[in-house]
Amino acid sequence: MNLLTWNCRGAGSRGFSSLMNDLIKEYNIGMLCLMETHISGEKALRVINRISLDKSFLVHANGQAGGLWCLWDSRQWHLDILENNSQFIHLKILNGEKPWYCTLVYASPQPQGRISLWNDLSRIGNLIDGPWNLIGDFNAVLRPYERSGGSVSASLRGDTAFREFVNKCQLLDIGYNGAPFTWRRGPVFERLDRSLASFDWRILFPEASLTHLNPLKSDHAPILVKFSSGCYVRSGRRPFRFEAAWLTHDSFSAFLKKQWNTHYNWSLRIDHTKGALKEWNKATFGNIFHAKHRLLRRLNGIARELLKGPNHYLERLQAELWTSLDRILVQEEIFWLQKSRCKM
Incomplete structure (x- = not known):
């Protein structure tokens, strides 16, 4: 029952739901949090309905800005929505014998906008009577080495207020595996996405680990929490079908x-x-699934190289490969739509 969060910078592209379903299948995702979806209303619901998690709660985007979604598999996750606004969704998780709390965070990119978030989360922390985990995009860093490049001071970025909140609530950073940064823009790299937890949450989930996945089509990398430490085979001769x-x-x-x-x-x-x-x-x-996996492997390799520093050739190649992947995701969506209609 893994948990993945991602500041996707837009969920409206035609192949987006196919990409999410790939992640859900590959990493056994039971809960998915998406930030900066940039869509709302009927368009958002159409995308949600194509993602293979049966329950959802949405904080809709304001025009083209914001958007915070929580999707989950009700067979694995049992939860109550306790509170929400444009910067967080606060949940009570009822899995297992001991309930715990989870807050999905999308902090404002503006330091002034985050002040109300830290106040709200501090208030929630004072009321919580069990293990607590906060995960998402905090848009601030805890340590100077979590930023590389750029010259904006920590006080102007709002990092100090973030550190004060973490210390006040006695939260622990649960650490990570993978690349050291989760966000990149030009020569600037930062670790903006993370998971914070109370001490008793760490006791409840001693084997839990967080991994920075390779960046997808966003300047943020997805982050994956695993709470504890297959392939499809088709047999028989298939009849001809026009695809x-x-x-x-x-x-x-x-x-x-x-x-x-x-x-x-x-x-x-x-x-x-x-x-x-x-x-x-x-x-x-060609086989669109094999082609998709080849492209994803190449994109993952390029993303790892770009973490070492800017490379104009690789950046152009990355853009070309994303165009190819977008086309394949559209083909895959058509394939599954046709397959679902054939079963009707």
Whole structure:
């Protein structure tokens, strides 16, 4: 029952839900928190309904700004929403024998805006009668070495107020595995995303660990909490099925026209075209799932290299690969939509 949070900087792209479902499957995510979703209303609900977690609670974006979502699998997580505003969602987790509290945080990027957040969280901390974990984007650092590059002082950034809040509430940073920073813009790197916990939460979950995942299409990296320390195999011969996702490939229309315009009769022309499409699918269109995983591996490698410093060539390549991945995510969404309709 792992927990993942991510400042995604927009959840409205067509392939976004497919990307989230990949993360949910790969990391066994039972609860997902998304920040800066930038969408609300019916558009937000359409995206939510395509993500493979059955329950959700939304703090809607204000126009194109903000947005804080909590999604969970009700078979794994049992919780109550206790309080929320634009900067946090405060939960009581009822899993297991001992309840505990979790606060999902999206701190304002403006230091003045975070003052009310620290006050609210301090008030909540005084009322809590059990283990407490806070996780998300705090938009501030605890230590000077958690920032590299840039020259803005800690006082102007609001780091001092953040440290005072952490000390006042006697919270512990649970640490991390992976890259040292979770946010990057140009030559500036910072660790803005983290998990803080009370001492008794650490006692309750002694094996819990946090990992900084490689950055996706955002300047923030997702962070994953594991609370304790498979592949799909298709057998049998599949019947031929026209895949709607083929229509998204640039060369498909010309290829289909060429294969269809033969001297065969109607029946043989259909058989010939089916065979040609199967070969074209293998050789040209390819398996979209394998292609997606290859692209994600390349993007992960580039992200690791960019953590060492700016590289204009890798940044251009990263942008090109994200364009390719966006196209594949659209193809995948069409594939699953067609598959769901075939089952109806």
